[in-house]
Every structure is written in C-alpha cells, then in structure tokens.
Amino acid sequence: TIEYRPSRKDYLEFVWEHLDDDEINYTQLKDFALKHRIVSPSFFGDSKNEEFEKTDFESIINSIRVGFEPEKITDEEHLEAQMTIFLKAKFPDRKIERQLTTKNGELLDIVVDNKYVFELKVPRNRTHLRNLSAQIEEYIEQYPNLCVVIADTSSIQEDSKGESVEANLTQHIKEYADKYKVKYGVQTLVFDIITRR
Numbered sequence: 001t002i003e004y005r006p007s008r009k010d011y012l013e014f015v016w017e018h019l020d021d022d023e024i025n026y027t028q029l030k031d032f033a034l035k036h037r038i039v040s041p042s043f044f045g046d047s048k049n050e051e052f053e054k055t056d057f058e059s060i061i062n063s064i065r066v067g068f069e070p071e072k073i074t075d076e077e078h079l080e081a082q083m084t085i086f087l088k089a090k091f092p093d094r095k096i097e098r099q100l101t102t103k104n105g106e107l108l109d110i111v112v113d114n115k116y117v118f119e120l121k122v123p124r125n126r127t128h129l130r131n132l133s134a135q136i137e138e139y140i141e142q143y144p145n146l147c148v149v150i151a152d153t154s155s156i157q158e159d160s161k162g163e164s165v166e167a168n169l170t171q172h173i174k175e176y177a178d179k180y181k182v183k184y185g186v187q188t189l190v191f192d193i194i195t196r197r
Contacts, residue, residue: 057116057145063090064118065189070151072194076122079151079193080109083120087112102142106135117143122151122195123169129176136184146186150177151193 006014018024032038068086073079080098087096087110100111110118117139123129132148139146154169177188 053115053145060112060116061147061187070191070193073151074195076120079120079122084110106138116145118147118149120149122153126172129172133179136180136186140184148180148186148188150188150190152190153193153195
C-alpha cells in the first residue's frame with residue numbers, strides 16, 4: 001500500500017469546490033481556523049477587537065485581584081455567590097451570569113458579557129488541580145478569555161464537609177498555577193480562604 005498525504009493544493013481545491021457549491025461558508029472556515037489555532041485572529045483582521053478584549057479582561061482580573069475580599073465559605077458554590085455579588089457591584093453595566101451551560105453541556109462558573117469566563121475551585125488535593133487542567137483545556141477552545149480563581153484552604157485540617165485537606169496544598173496550587181499559565185496562557189488568582197461548617 002502507498003500512503004498518500006494531501007498537499008496544500010489538494011486542500012485548497014477541496015475548499016474552493018465546496019465554497020462554490022455553498023456546502024461550506026466563510027464563517028465556518030474562519031471559526032474552524034480560529035478554534036483549532038491554525039491562524040491567529042489578526043489573519044482575519046480581528047486584531048483590534050482581540051486587543052480590546054484582552055485589555056478589558058485584564059482590567060476585570062485586576063479589579064478582582066485588588067478588590068475582592070472573600071469571607072468564610074462553605075463550598076465552591078458559596079465562593080461563586082460572593083464573586084458574583086462583587087462583580088455585579090463593581091461592574092453594574094455588565095452582564096454577569098452564574099452556572100452558564102456550554103454547547104457541550106459543561107457548566108461555566110461565572111461568565112461576564114458572554115465572553116469572559118471565571119472558573120472557580122476550592123481544591124482539597126493535587127487531583128482536583130489536575131482535573132482542573134482538563135477543564136481548562138476544554139473551555140479555552142470556546143472561551144479564550146479564561147481566568148481561574150482558586151481558594152487556598154490549606155490553613156485548615158478539614159474542609160466544611162469533613163474531608164481532609166492535603167498538607168502541601170499551597171505549593172501544589174503554585175505549581176499548577178504556573179502550569180496553567182505556561183500551557184494554556186490562563187491567569188490564576190489565589191485567595192487564602194477559611195471554610196466554615
């Protein structure tokens with residue numbers, strides 16, 4: 001058997017043929033190319049919009065970093081509620097939603113203006129942080145403006161559900177925050193929070 005790999009010319013002919021038949025359109029090609037990071041948004045002339053969104057998202061992240069002072073929490077849902085209240089008070093003109101369902105059926109913790117996503121976690125061990133990495137990988141395809149917010153509860157022995165908290169949790173959080181930044185370009189905000197029963 002001979003393995004034949006299509007050349008660039010073959011791909012171009014295929015695309016043009018299907019464009020002429022109206023089986024695919026420009027928007028579908030653009031969405032596919034951006035989703036799979038074949039080209040950057042600037043290829044389609046979207047760089048100004050992309051730069052604005054990056055700056056806008058960065059300002060929201062900085063507001064959280066500087067102004068968000070979480071109180072004691074019982075679980076991740078309680079942390080979501082606190083952050084939602086903070087964001088609605090800080091940005092009253094923005095659309096802020098909790099537990100938004102994606103096309104794949106996943107739940108996004110907090111979404112601002114349908115484009116900025118905040119994934120919140122209250123990890124008890126390294127496994128939770130590893131699982132978060134898989135979530136980020138899925139979300140980043142659809143939502144490139146993603147920020148992770150982690151509650152570091154390592155100052156306690158047990159969380160509100162009576163489950164033990166891993167001894168080196170703070171160090172693991174730092175390591176995984178670095179991994180999220182390097183591998184996915186995702187910022188992580190870490191807050192020392194006490195859980196309550």
